[in-house]
Amino acid sequence: MFQNKKKRVFIGLIAILFLITTVFYTAARAQPINTDNAIKLINDWKGRNLKYGQWTHFVSAITSESSNEVILPDGQLMPSSYIQDDWFYVNKDGLVEKGVFSMKDNDGNIFQQSAYQDNIMINFTFGDRQENQQPYPLNIDLGFGDRIIDAVAITKSDVEAKGKPNIVYSYVEKLKLPAQLGAGNVIVDAITTKGYFDKETGNFVQIQIIWTLSNGTNVVFDSTEIISIDSFSDAPDEMLKVLEAVK
Numbered sequence: 250m251f252q253n254k255k256k257r258v259f260i261g262l263i264a265i266l267f268l269i270t271t272v273f274y275t276a277a278r279a280q281p282i283n284t285d286n287a288i289k290l291i292n293d294w295k296g297r298n299l300k301y302g303q304w305t306h307f308v309s310a311i312t313s314e315s316s317n318e319v320i321l322p323d324g325q326l327m328p329s330s331y332i333q334d335d336w337f338y339v340n341k342d343g344l345v346e347k348g349v350f351s352m353k354d355n356d357g358n359i360f361q362q363s364a365y366q367d368n369i370m371i372n373f374t375f376g377d378r379q380e381n382q383q384p385y386p387l388n389i390d391l392g393f394g395d396r397i398i399d400a401v402a403i404t405k406s407d408v409e410a411k412g413k414p415n416i417v418y419s420y421v422e423k424l425k426l427p428a429q430l431g432a433g434n435v436i437v438d439a440i441t442t443k444g445y446f447d448k449e450t451g452n453f454v455q456i457q458i459i460w461t462l463s464n465g466t467n468v469v470f471d472s473t474e475i476i477s478i479d480s481f482s483d484a485p486d487e488m489l490k491v492l493e494a495v496k
Contacts, residue, residue, distance in 0.1 A: 282405045284397050287418040290446060291394040294453050299389055300480040305337045307389060308476040321360060322374060328354050332476070336488045337387050344384035347495075349488045364495045371495050391456045391473055393444040396420070400442075407448070410455070414448040427463055430470075436463040440470075 299305065312330050319327035332355065337348040347366035351359050361374040370379040388395070397403055400420035408415050422440045430437045437460045445455040458471040 282403060284400060284403055287397055287403060287405070287444070288394060290416075290451055291390050291397075291444075291453065294446075294451055295390060295394075298478045298480075299339065299343070299387065301339055301343055302341045303339065304481045304484045305339055305387065305389070306477070306479045306481065307333075307335045307337065307387075308478075309333045309391075310474045310476055312472045312474065325360075327352075327360065330355060331360070332357075333473075336484050338484070339387055340384065342384075343386060345387050346384050347492060349484075349491045362491070364491050366492050366495050369495050373491075373494070389475075389478060390444075390453055391475075393442070393453070393456050396442055397444070408445075410445055415454065416446045416448050417443050418446070419443045421461075430460065435460070435468075437461065438463055441467075 310330070310332055321327055332353040334351045334353055335348060336350075337345045340346045345365070348364065350363045350365075352361040353359050361372070363370060363372040363374075365371075365382060368380065368382050368384075370382045371377070397418060397420055400422075403418050403420040406417050406419070408417050420442055422442075424438060424440070427436045427438050429435065439461040441459040441461065443455075443457045443459065444453065445457075446452065447454055453475060455472065455474045457469055457473075460468050460470050462468065
């Protein structure tokens with residue numbers, strides 16, 4: 250979430266996304282570069298948006314055109330496209346001490362909610378309770394910075410996304426052996442990670458994970474768009490009320 254992957258583990262949700270064959274953007278030819286400029290861009294953006302000793306309200310959109318086959322307690326399938334609406338209290342050491350994490354459908358209805366404080370994580374929707382969950386760093390860049398630090402090489406390209414000029418940093422992980430991945434058990438030869446930045450503001454706006462199949466087809470496995478990040482000295486009363494149930 251957006252510590253996107255780690256947060257899904259915390260709330261006890263196993264989200265297996267089907268493949269989406271699609272074309273989103275018109276891109277210029279990518280040029281290979283080193284990671285220094287990309288890492289600086291990420292760190293500058295994080296410095297502007299991650300405030301210690303305050304509440305961070307982080308909203309993102311996770312998009313898939315196919316069902317992830319997660320069954321909710323009411324027997325309905327979890328939406329394949331949804332909003333992650335989270336409130337994190339980040340202490341002065343930069344660690345999340347408590348928070349409320351809500352998954353909403355595109356009409357704003359909560360279909361899953363979890364909360365964390367005093368090292369206890371409770372998923373109210375599934376009735377899951379986990380103890381000894383230690384405070385953790387809030388990766389508002391969805392882990393993109395850590396990923397490109399470990400990348401052998403990255404490329405940079407200019408694209409237009411949703412009518413705005415973006416810079417895209419990408420890296421490709423070529424699998425040593427083709428692997429069967431996803432609910433469809435498709436054969437994947439390589440995995441590409443793309444981070445999108447608004448060219449005018451430098452804001453990090455989206456991360457995509459793209460699979461290259463054995464037949465050369467590229468498919469989007471996972472796409473998360475950042476909608477907003479805001480900081481507040483206090484969380485809303487409705488969030489604090491949810492936290493009261495974490496015992």
